[in-house]
Amino acid sequence: AQKITQTQPGMFVQEKEAVTLDCTYDTSDQSYGLFWYKQPSSGEMIFLIYQGSYDEQNATEGRYSLNFQKARKSANLVISASQLGDSAMYFCAMRPYNFNKFYFGSGTKLNVKP
Amino acid sequence: NAGVMQNPRHLVRRRGQEARLRCSPMKGHSHVYWYRQLPEEGLKFMVYLQKENIIDESGMPKERFSAEFPKEGPSILRIQQVVRGDSAAYFCASSPTQGVGQPQHFGDGTRLSIL
Numbered sequence: 001a002q003k004i005t006q007t008q009p010g011m012f013v014q015e016k017e018a019v020t021l022d023c024t025y026d027t028s029d030q031s032y033g034l035f036w037y038k039q040p041s042s043g044e045m046i047f048l049i050y051q052g053s054y055d056e057q058n059a060t061e062g063r064y065s066l067n068f069q070k071a072r073k074s075a076n077l078v079i080s081a082s083q084l085g086d087s088a089m090y091f092c093a094m095r096p097y098n099f100n101k102f103y104f105g106s107g108t109k110l111n112v113k114p
Numbered sequence: 115n116a117g118v119m120q121n122p123r124h125l126v127r128r129r130g131q132e133a134r135l136r137c138s139p140m141k142g143h144s145h146v147y148w149y150r151q152l153p154e155e156g157l158k159f160m161v162y163l164q165k166e167n168i169i170d171e172s173g174m175p176k177e178r179f180s181a182e183f184p185k186e187g188p189s190i191l192r193i194q195q196v197v198r199g200d201s202a203a204y205f206c207a208s209s210p211t212q213g214v215g216q217p218q219h220f221g222d223g224t225r226l227s228i229l
Contacts, residue, residue, distance in 0.1 A: 043225070045157075101147065105156050107155075
């Protein structure tokens with residue numbers, strides 16, 4: 001069975017500090033993709049970053065990086081230098097090789113304090 | 115380059131009516147996915163379509179729900195005889211290919227409210 005777990009329903013971070021959002025996953029597939037999406041209060045889903053299961057280096061996209069630990073089946077999102085506009089829901093998702101669909105976690109609500 | 119277009123943004127229906135949700139994928143994208151998001155939850159997969167074909171409908175309720183992606187025009191998610199439990203945000207996503215590393219690009223969603 002495919003499962004994504006985000007154990008932090010809500011997080012607070014001070015502006016300009018870094019924050020880590022946790023994500024663990026469960027799959028029997030050897031090949032899979034891991035994704036993070038941001039959902040602001042306006043509701044749209046914004047793609048942030050992707051990590052392939054065979055990628056040896058952690059993915060980075062601007063202030064976003066993905067701390068990928070394959071043996072632990074974790075794919076944590078790190079946001080550096082938080083900004084007020086980072087306040088949103090963040091969803092971790094997985095696309096196993098044998099299933100052409102995304103499995104989403106329940107999300108983490110991030111609040112950035114000024 | 116227009117993104118995934120969904121309409122309407124908000125839809126209100128009374129119990130027993132039909133709801134039709136439309137999705138135009140990004141230009142060049144032939145793979146369309148529908149997801150449902152209940153309040154305070156993540157997105158749940160419903161159906162995956164390519165032009166004129168339903169590829170995977172494993173997440174779609176067997177009754178009252180149907181989806182199509184015709185050769186011409188947008189993809190349609192249709193919910194017949196709506197009930198209160200159908201109230202949710204419905205997201206459409208598209209991708210140009212089905213590779214494991216291919217992100218799905220989402221529309222802004224349709225918020226369906228059942229009175």
